[in-house]
Amino acid sequence: MMDLLALLPDLKALGIETATLLMFASLLLLLLTGMPLAFVTLLVALIFALGWFGPMAIPLIVSRIFSFVNSFVFVSVPMFVLMAAILDRSGIAKDLFDAMRLIGGRLRGGVAIQTLLVAVVLAAMSGIIGGEVVLLGVIALPQMLRLGYDKRLAIGVCCAGGALGTMIPPSIVLIIYGLTASVSIGDLFTASFLPGLMLASMYAVYILVRAYTNPSVAPICEPEDIPSAEKLRLLKGLVLPILVVIFVLGSIYGGIASVTEASALGVLGVALSTMLRREFSLGLLMGAARQTLSTVAMIVWIGIGASALVGVFNLMGGIRFVQALITGISDNPTIVILFMMLILFILGMFLDWVGVALLTMPIFVPIVTSLGYDPIWFGVLFAMNMQVSFLSPPFGPAAFYLKSVAPPDISLGEIFRSLLPFILLQMLAVGLLILFPGLAWH
Amino acid sequence: MTDASDEFGASETSERDEREQKPIPEAGFLGRWVARTGNVFAVAIILSALALIYEVIMRYGFNAPTSWAHETVIFLTAITFVYGGLYGVAMNKHIRVVLIYDMLSPKLRRIFNIVISLACAIASMLFSWAGWLVVQRAIFTPAGDFRLETSGSAWDPPTPGLLKLALLGILIVMSVQFLILTFNYLRRK
Amino acid sequence: ADYALRFQSSDPSGNPNFELQQKWAKQVGTLTNGRVTIEMLPVGSIVKHTETQDAVASGIIDGHVTDTSYFAGKDAAFSLIANPVGAYGSPSEMLNFIEYGGGKQLMNDLLNPYGLQFIGATTPGLEAFISKVPLDGVDDLKGLKMRAPEGLVQNVFQAAGAAPVNLPGSEVFTSLDKGVIDAADYTVFSTNHKQGMHDVAGHPVYPGFHSMPLVEVSMNKGTWDKMSPDLQAILEMSVRDFARDMTNQLAMRDVVAVAEANANPKITVHNWSAAERAKFRAIAKSQWAKVAAKSANAQRVYDVLSTYLVEQGLLKE
Ligand code: NA
Numbered sequence A: 001m002m003d004l005l006a007l008l009p010d011l012k013a014l015g016i017e018t019a020t021l022l023m024f025a026s027l028l029l030l031l032l033t034g035m036p037l038a039f040v041t042l043l044v045a046l047i048f049a050l051g052w053f054g055p056m057a058i059p060l061i062v063s064r065i066f067s068f069v070n071s072f073v074f075v076s077v078p079m080f081v082l083m084a085a086i087l088d089r090s091g092i093a094k095d096l097f098d099a100m101r102l103i104g105g106r107l108r109g110g111v112a113i114q115t116l117l118v119a120v121v122l123a124a125m126s127g128i129i130g131g132e133v134v135l136l137g138v139i140a141l142p143q144m145l146r147l148g149y150d151k152r153l154a155i156g157v158c159c160a161g162g163a164l165g166t167m168i169p170p171s172i173v174l175i176i177y178g179l180t181a182s183v184s185i186g187d188l189f190t191a192s193f194l195p196g197l198m199l200a201s202m203y204a205v206y207i208l209v210r211a212y213t214n215p216s217v218a219p220i221c222e223p224e225d226i227p228s229a230e231k232l233r234l235l236k237g238l239v240l241p242i243l244v245v246i247f248v249l250g251s252i253y254g255g256i257a258s259v260t261e262a263s264a265l266g267v268l269g270v271a272l273s274t275m276l277r278r279e280f281s282l283g284l285l286m287g288a289a290r291q292t293l294s295t296v297a298m299i300v301w302i303g304i305g306a307s308a309l310v311g312v313f314n315l316m317g318g319i320r321f322v323q324a325l326i327t328g329i330s331d332n333p334t335i336v337i338l339f340m341m342l343i344l345f346i347l348g349m350f351l352d353w354v355g356v357a358l359l360t361m362p363i364f365v366p367i368v369t370s371l372g373y374d375p376i377w378f379g380v381l382f383a384m385n386m387q388v389s390f391l392s393p394p395f396g397p398a399a400f401y402l403k404s405v406a407p408p409d410i411s412l413g414e415i416f417r418s419l420l421p422f423i424l425l426q427m428l429a430v431g432l433l434i435l436f437p438g439l440a441w442h
Numbered sequence B: 001m002t003d004a005s006d007e008f009g010a011s012e013t014s015e016r017d018e019r020e021q022k023p024i025p026e027a028g029f030l031g032r033w034v035a036r037t038g039n040v041f042a043v044a045i046i047l048s049a050l051a052l053i054y055e056v057i058m059r060y061g062f063n064a065p066t067s068w069a070h071e072t073v074i075f076l077t078a079i080t081f082v083y084g085g086l087y088g089v090a091m092n093k094h095i096r097v098v099l100i101y102d103m104l105s106p107k108l109r110r111i112f113n114i115v116i117s118l119a120c121a122i123a124s125m126l127f128s129w130a131g132w133l134v135v136q137r138a139i140f141t142p143a144g145d146f147r148l149e150t151s152g153s154a155w156d157p158p159t160p161g162l163l164k165l166a167l168l169g170i171l172i173v174m175s176v177q178f179l180i181l182t183f184n185y186l187r188r189k
Numbered sequence C: 001a002d003y004a005l006r007f008q009s010s011d012p013s014g015n016p017n018f019e020l021q022q023k024w025a026k027q028v029g030t031l032t033n034g035r036v037t038i039e040m041l042p043v044g045s046i047v048k049h050t051e052t053q054d055a056v057a058s059g060i061i062d063g064h065v066t067d068t069s070y071f072a073g074k075d076a077a078f079s080l081i082a083n084p085v086g087a088y089g090s091p092s093e094m095l096n097f098i099e100y101g102g103g104k105q106l107m108n109d110l111l112n113p114y115g116l117q118f119i120g121a122t123t124p125g126l127e128a129f130i131s132k133v134p135l136d137g138v139d140d141l142k143g144l145k146m147r148a149p150e151g152l153v154q155n156v157f158q159a160a161g162a163a164p165v166n167l168p169g170s171e172v173f174t175s176l177d178k179g180v181i182d183a184a185d186y187t188v189f190s191t192n193h194k195q196g197m198h199d200v201a202g203h204p205v206y207p208g209f210h211s212m213p214l215v216e217v218s219m220n221k222g223t224w225d226k227m228s229p230d231l232q233a234i235l236e237m238s239v240r241d242f243a244r245d246m247t248n249q250l251a252m253r254d255v256v257a258v259a260e261a262n263a264n265p266k267i268t269v270h271n272w273s274a275a276e277r278a279k280f281r282a283i284a285k286s287q288w289a290k291v292a293a294k295s296a297n298a299q300r301v302y303d304v305l306s307t308y309l310v311e312q313g314l315l316k317e
């Protein structure tokens, strides 16, 4: 085995610039072979660890696998997925969307906009995005498709809406930025509020424009009058979900539970709801937990692979590489900021946000501060930029999360195509935030 | 069969569970074992939720936070995440980009399956070897005595040591699973 | 460079600690005329902060600048030497122990078997305490829901009647903000203040009474042993100077930040009386013995440390 390893080329001789390009190219190439994504990133990490440092660097990858899973932050992922799986197995989701359709009334795109509203509420409950995208993918996507919504619009709402979790406080992206840049997390949360709502509103406007320019993408289903008894029955579908939301949000904002603990309270709320509806059974719970196991595995292993890759890239001198990219680019502060955005966009295509933060923040934050910009504003700008990274191919975590629960006939290609308009909106939001720094008010 | 836009009723979800929570045939006997053992970790997820709820009740209701809930939950979810990776291999549930893969002829696709499984098997074996190096530092003192690395908290459970051991074990089983997949793709034309 | 080394810090890149560490790393390059260069990497960039000891030992990175408490799970001795809660009243008391009180030898006796060489120690200083509720003495700690990290700190607060909650650093802010916890062990006053902790918890206790972590600067022993004695001496002396840099500059920042906090009507800085501090120290010391019993190394730390403290009149026998 070790003799075979000696056959690997000495990648170090290539230099970091060529090696970085080669790394991104091999990621892309291996992805296209149909190899499981998590193993694509792990394999690339392995090849570069071996080719740059030799076999003694492989324990680094194992250490990163261990560290990635052994953390409290990700505990909320299985909780959100379990919530989704239980909801999926009960009639709650269907009743909720029937009620939402009633409320949406004759507004075209009404259900999509309400789904977006649900996404914003979920974003206020959670600081990460994996669980949210899955929850919307399990609950909202099939319901929107059932109601005759355009597939791509529905997919976009689920992914882009689910990604709002890190734009609207609480947000792990902002917390990590705050710790990294040593700025007030409270200020970051305040400052991100308006830009987060702005992004959500842009999505809503887009839905309305699409729905009214092309009515077939968002049909209004029953023009005939519904008897008021039936209306009342339908509206009852709202009660339990709203109670669960109050329960979870109340526990966070009332100081009863930490954000991660609140996700477990959400599971409790949803389980109690199915009991009240007499739908609960042990079989249902176990089925939901097994679905959670396989869904969570996909989400977490994508993160594991990305984390391993970033560890190896950092060891290769990734931070110095980013430093070299930005040094002496221009004396014009605006051009420096725009160039930083470009670097973030490009890195966001291939790496997950933790990696991007690790690579760029040590370089960017001191520069931004020395140019006289507000580091809080830059933090919000960074979080906005990471919204793009969740959606942008080839490594778009939100797309992968949705794929893991979407009906099998929806391909990844289809998902990425659906996300294109939303990515453009996110980039527009980044632009607006640069043009009007006052949006990040604090 | 229901189509994708159809609604899922309760009985349909349980049918879907039957269908989806099955290992692929190429995973062989090991795949079936991995699938069955998955139940243990499904229960671990439910236990994690219960432990967190208990912690909230004790802290908010009785001003008596536990010393064990958070660390237990981290351990349970961590080991579930790791096992999930293996589970996903046996079920063929990991996300793939099948843009080109789907266009391949059955013959070519078989070759792709063989090469991919073999590459993953080799990677997993190398990780297992590296895992052993990591584990040695977590289960032996420098003097060579057996001692599981603990978390260092007031409760101080040996969870880091146990988790590293479990990671090693699961990586080894994963290597074997990929080898079985390679073998079965080779055998079945 | 003869030795191009990579060190990982346990602090994030924008943290004042990290900036000082980076300055030290650069200084080493100048002092050795480029024979030794050190690249200082922020926390988590290569491995997680709890895994750096293994990473240095196996040669993935060459060294680390890290709070020794993170290795409490390897040997209880690390827990006791890293943060003997209540032992020191000022950074110099700790640094003197390391330099002249047998601490350095002790650290190397602990670290060498793991494959690490201890170069020297620094500390951010006495950590301030963050609280939402007024705390003026030990009695106020009763039932206090507070976040404490792994190690001795947690045991001590438990013994003092508080209810320690295990929370990761990333959840401290939101949990304090919403009142899930009332108080938290975090870091020094100036950094707490900069990160907005006092905006959500307006009753900090300063000067701190509970914790002064030992931040070790250590590196791979194999690489160290290969170095010529002049390089080794330069490294040791540079760390001694670095410790002075760090403790003094952070203390100066604290003074500025405290003045800022005092000027803010929403923040009340509390200072414990000597009597209350002594009461807390007594509780802390009762916990040392418990940790010492956990391993032979821990017992040795207990013995050497006690001898030093008694000799210096910091501890009555
Ligand atoms: Na959020």
Ligand code: NA
Pocket: A348, A349, A350, A351, A388, A389, A390, A391, A392, A393, A394, A395, A396, A397
């Ligand atoms: Na992306």
